[in-house]
Amino acid sequence: MARTLTTVVAEIRTLLEVKLRVKGRDLRTQVRRAGRRLPRKVRRDLKFLIETEKIAANPKLGRMVNDAKVAKAHASVVGYLEAINPREAMWNLILNITASIALALIVVFVVVLYLLVQRGLI
Incomplete structure (x- = not known):
């Protein structure tokens, strides 16, 4: 899951950079810089993905990651960003x-x- 989550985060980071012109060293920095240009629901999904990425980095806690919820958050964020x-x-x-x-x-x-x-x- 960590590899898949990494590709999900990389895709979202690329979309944030291309669509909103928000750069940063990690997803947390990009979301902070995007600020209110993102709707509340999208920001909530991004915060969930940031926390999930942190949890997935730990081998024991990585098993707690909910794949369905990650996929849903990813679809929501990508759907919004691609429409811009x-x-x-x-x-x-x-x-x-x-x-x-x-x-x-x-x-x-x-x-x-x-x-x-x-x-x-x-």
Whole structure:
């Protein structure tokens, strides 16, 4: 199971790096850096896989690993990560930043206009 769990973790680490551009020396670091970009359920499954990987490293405790639960967590995480389109995510980020800047400029313009009207300059 340890070898299979290792390949599962390696696949998830690769997907996190490719899809979310999150790098790290291990899965725990990558999950911490991804933070809230991952839904709560996916983070919970990833934490389960991290703990399972730690347990599987011990020969006696490795027998306690539940293969069905590992497969279910893996399917959940991979299903979410494969649905992410990095190009679309980048485009959404650019649009959100642009919209925030535009809103700030509109608010500043309205405040300046209001002040000019109140002082009788317009």
